[in-house]
Amino acid sequence: MLMDTFNDKWRELQQHSVEVESSHLRDLFASDPKRAESLSLSACGLNLDYSKNRITAKTRTLLMDLAQSAQLAEKRDAMFAGAPINNTENRSVLHTALRQQDSKPVLVDGVDIMPQIKAVRLKVEAVVNQVRDQQWLGYSGKCITDVLNLGIGGSFLGPKIVTTSLKPYVQGGPKQHFVANIDGNHLHDVLTNLNPETTLVLIASKSFNTQETLTNAESTRQWFYDYGVTFEQLNRHFIAISSNVSKAVAFGISGDNVFPMWDWVGGRYSLWSAIGMPIAMAIGNQGFTELLKGAADLDQHFKEAPFEQNLPVLMGMLGVWNHNFFGCQTHALLPYSHYLRGFPAYVQQMDMESNGKSCQLNNEIVSSTTGPVIWGAEGTNGQHAFHQLLHQGTSVVPVDFIQPLVAEHNMNGHQDMLVANCFAQSKTLMQGKTHQQAYDELVASGMEEALAKVIAKHKAMPGNRPSNTLTFDRLTPYQLGTLIALYEHKVFVQGVIWNLNSFDQWGVELGKILGDDILSRIGQPNSTERSDSSTELLLAQYRDANKSLT
Numbered sequence: 001m002l003m004d005t006f007n008d009k010w011r012e013l014q015q016h017s018v019e020v021e022s023s024h025l026r027d028l029f030a031s032d033p034k035r036a037e038s039l040s041l042s043a044c045g046l047n048l049d050y051s052k053n054r055i056t057a058k059t060r061t062l063l064m065d066l067a068q069s070a071q072l073a074e075k076r077d078a079m080f081a082g083a084p085i086n087n088t089e090n091r092s093v094l095h096t097a098l099r100q101q102d103s104k105p106v107l108v109d110g111v112d113i114m115p116q117i118k119a120v121r122l123k124v125e126a127v128v129n130q131v132r133d134q135q136w137l138g139y140s141g142k143c144i145t146d147v148l149n150l151g152i153g154g155s156f157l158g159p160k161i162v163t164t165s166l167k168p169y170v171q172g173g174p175k176q177h178f179v180a181n182i183d184g185n186h187l188h189d190v191l192t193n194l195n196p197e198t199t200l201v202l203i204a205s206k207s208f209n210t211q212e213t214l215t216n217a218e219s220t221r222q223w224f225y226d227y228g229v230t231f232e233q234l235n236r237h238f239i240a241i242s243s244n245v246s247k248a249v250a251f252g253i254s255g256d257n258v259f260p261m262w263d264w265v266g267g268r269y270s271l272w273s274a275i276g277m278p279i280a281m282a283i284g285n286q287g288f289t290e291l292l293k294g295a296a297d298l299d300q301h302f303k304e305a306p307f308e309q310n311l312p313v314l315m316g317m318l319g320v321w322n323h324n325f326f327g328c329q330t331h332a333l334l335p336y337s338h339y340l341r342g343f344p345a346y347v348q349q350m351d352m353e354s355n356g357k358s359c360q361l362n363n364e365i366v367s368s369t370t371g372p373v374i375w376g377a378e379g380t381n382g383q384h385a386f387h388q389l390l391h392q393g394t395s396v397v398p399v400d401f402i403q404p405l406v407a408e409h410n411m412n413g414h415q416d417m418l419v420a421n422c423f424a425q426s427k428t429l430m431q432g433k434t435h436q437q438a439y440d441e442l443v444a445s446g447m448e449e450a451l452a453k454v455i456a457k458h459k460a461m462p463g464n465r466p467s468n469t470l471t472f473d474r475l476t477p478y479q480l481g482t483l484i485a486l487y488e489h490k491v492f493v494q495g496v497i498w499n500l501n502s503f504d505q506w507g508v509e510l511g512k513i514l515g516d517d518i519l520s521r522i523g524q525p526n527s528t529e530r531s532d533s534s535t536e537l538l539l540a541q542y543r544d545a546n547k548s549l550t
Helices: 002-021 025-031 057-069 072-081 114-132 154-165 184-192 211-226 231-236 245-251 274-304 311-325 343-355 387-392 411-431 435-444 449-459 477-497 506-522 533-545
Strands: 040-043 046-049 146-150 175-179 199-204 238-241 330-335 373-376 399-404 467-472
Touching: 002 057, 002 311, 025 411, 040 311, 046 311, 046 477, 057 072, 057 311, 057 477, 072 274, 072 477, 114 274, 146 154, 146 211, 146 274, 154 175, 154 274, 154 343, 154 477, 175 184, 175 274, 184 211, 199 211, 199 274, 211 506, 238 245, 238 274, 274 311, 274 477, 311 330, 311 477, 330 343, 343 373, 343 477, 387 411, 399 411, 411 467, 435 449, 467 477, 506 533
Parallel strands: 146 175, 146 199, 199 238, 330 373, 330 399, 399 467
Antiparallel strands: 040 046, 046 467
């Protein structure tokens, strides 16, 4: 019965999309002077203008009806309550508990996890204070000046992007370095500029067995050994965030320096845990607390606001509308902020790893497309690159413009120009330029009419291309917390509509298994085991190229 209702609502939206398709955004704005007011929303310091989407008030109502029919509210509440909504791994999904501001019990298998979370928070704060106050000393008695963070996926990208985004709030404390890639060139370049006497290494690996992270960690340990550091002295230079305490201790890390990772937190949602220690070391414990509070406030908004006034619900459903009913296969995030330049990559991982799937919760293959390709870059750089395609290409790409309104460094009117460019780009995508407008401009400039007719074809832009504009006053730790949580919940909303488990990642796991298999074959050219002809050819090329080095 519930599925029948959902299918009925889906069909209503399909029929409605045919009606809307004939409308142009510039006409919708011309016919309703208050369109922006009626299609805007503010919460937790974030302002969302979604008026430049190809929607009407009826569209919004139908989208909210679809969300209701998918039992979004019930599934949202189940997540917050600790139900095992990660059904393929039988796990709860409780990154939200990590930033909860009170001690209200959150149960996993009947056990309240909040005391554990609070204890780890206090332990993280103590280590951060020691390092930032120069009380954590290395093996030779010198204080820590640099922290090398080794991880992969979310345990690497989250801390890196947040630390980069909050650079204006980095005062004192050690310099942060991040290495994830197994490419030895990266680790070599970073270690070349570090001093083992004053370097602290944070290893983030739940299993303490992730190939990339463990290999980088072992190479870094050897770097310490090469400087004469003993196994017993490694305790002063290594911290692990892992659930495999015994393996971390065998590596040379004191059990007191091992922080837990819980199976109810996925890597791409883990920056709120001890994984976020690099953030706290960079901006201080108070700044990290404000980051958590921002996310927690957005959590409350997601839990309590009616759907039509709910930021994650609206953004998620607008994404479904553009993706499933207008065939938009990609979605661009364009932050007009240098400090947010890494944010598109962070959301790309969060979104595409969560909803890049084709098997539903009911074990059936999906009947609609899921998981748009997420990409983007900082403005205004993109305007001189891919914006050409956004404005005149044959692919329609919905855009999220993200604009802090107040700059940390407004040199010589730079921020005025930056904001003007951001707003102009969203306006241009919306209204475009007709052939007649282009022709009239060319003739007015003195061009001969026959040539103007030809050139006008090249200067015309269709417009009618959807975008959201997210603004907020300043990019503070609190506001960044709200922004990240907004996109987390947007991804959840879309996963509910597509009936996906947004919290497993089996596609990633297969690549790891095959990678291990091929690695074992590299040094065995005479093995009787054979792979496909392409892989065998590539292995032969690799072995030949490296013969002179062995």
